[in-house]
Amino acid sequence: MxxxxxxxxxxxxxxxxxxxxxxxxxxxxxxxxxxxxxxxxxxxxxxxxxxxxxxxxxxxxxxNSIAASLRTQSTRSIGLIVHDMNDPVYPPILSGIEDALSPQGFAVLVSNTGYDLNVELDIVNRMAARLVDGIFLATTRLQDPVVERCQELGIPLVSVLRQTEQETSPAVVNDCYGGMRVMTEHVLASGFRDIAVILAPQYLSTARERWHGIKDTLDQAGVALPDHRIVAVPRMSVKEGKRATETLLTAGESRPDVIICVNDLVAIGAIRACREVGLSIPSDVSITGYNDIPLLDMINPALTTVRMQLHEIGKAAGQVMLAQFEGQPVTPMTQRVGCALLVRGSLGQKSESQPT
CATH class of the missing domain: 1.10.260.40 (lambda repressor-like DNA-binding domains)
Known part of the structure; x- marks a missing residue:
């Protein structure tokens, strides 16, 4: 054989x-x-x-696609670089990108970085060597050498979900600031004042905008947020959310009434941490998330969250990439896609009689 x-x-x-x-x-x-x-x-x-x-x-x-690539210097392939393909936010984004690009004959190649900057740079170099026609970057930092490397190589680039601080590349993102303001306003309207927050790394535009959305809303309402009620996670995962919540539950003289989480995976970890110490959601502690990943309405209690239009973000990013291929000017540099608050069972109502 x-x-x-x-x-x-x-x-x-x-x-x-x-x-x-x-x-x-x-x-x-x-x-x-x-x-x-x-x-x-x-x-x-x-x-x-x-x-x-x-x-x-x-x-x-x-x-013979190889022969065609040598003639045209085009492989009809596009790279998509993500932090962690296990994160449920990425599949609908990929689906949207493919909806925009597949009819034009493009295939999407996905690479996973594990939050490692050196891995990201290596992936960009390898994709360039394989003559990808463009790259979607879902890992963009506020200050990002990966974006700079793509620009040095002359590779068309679209940032997805995140953007650099100076908006140096075309990007399609969620309105994270507005989404988190709406969430925080609803938390306040539900009667909560003893609030804790789990944040994401502040080198990401999404994390910074969500934090500003929370803080600005609380400041305008005159609600204090002590330092011991704030914990930042190094990455968005169930494990890190659980660890951060364990810290919040043991800091200070009392537990918070509500924990606002930077995303849904972190929120699921928060729910797990609370249950392990015998706390009930939402009667003892309310918890909120962000993203609206699949099956959140199936857990008990279902998670209150903000729904991002992930498929629409991916499709819009694909259209921006096609516009670059056609030499069209990309304006505005950053496109923001709206979101919606989904109120479910994980967020209760705070009454005056409830103990703190």
């Missing part, structure tokens, strides 16, 4: 070539090329074109 390498070589040798289609169609090689290669020039009768396409389909001809 042939090994894998031999089988691949045999498969390449058995591929149907343009010359095979030409011979079977009874036309010149150049005619077949003009019929089957997108963008090729030249007038060909409908009858001949239909005969060539029919023969090509019958023989099982597929274009």
């Amino acid at each position: 042939a090994d894998g390498k031999t089988k691949r070589a045999e498969h390449r040798a058995a591929r149907v070539k343009l010359s095979d289609v030409a011979a079977a169609s009874g036309v010149h090689y150049s005619t077949v090329s003009r019929v089957l290669r997108p963008g090729a020039k030249g007038r060909i009768s409908d009858d001949v074109a239909e005969r060539v396409r029919s023969v090509a389909k019958e023989l099982g001809y597929h274009p």
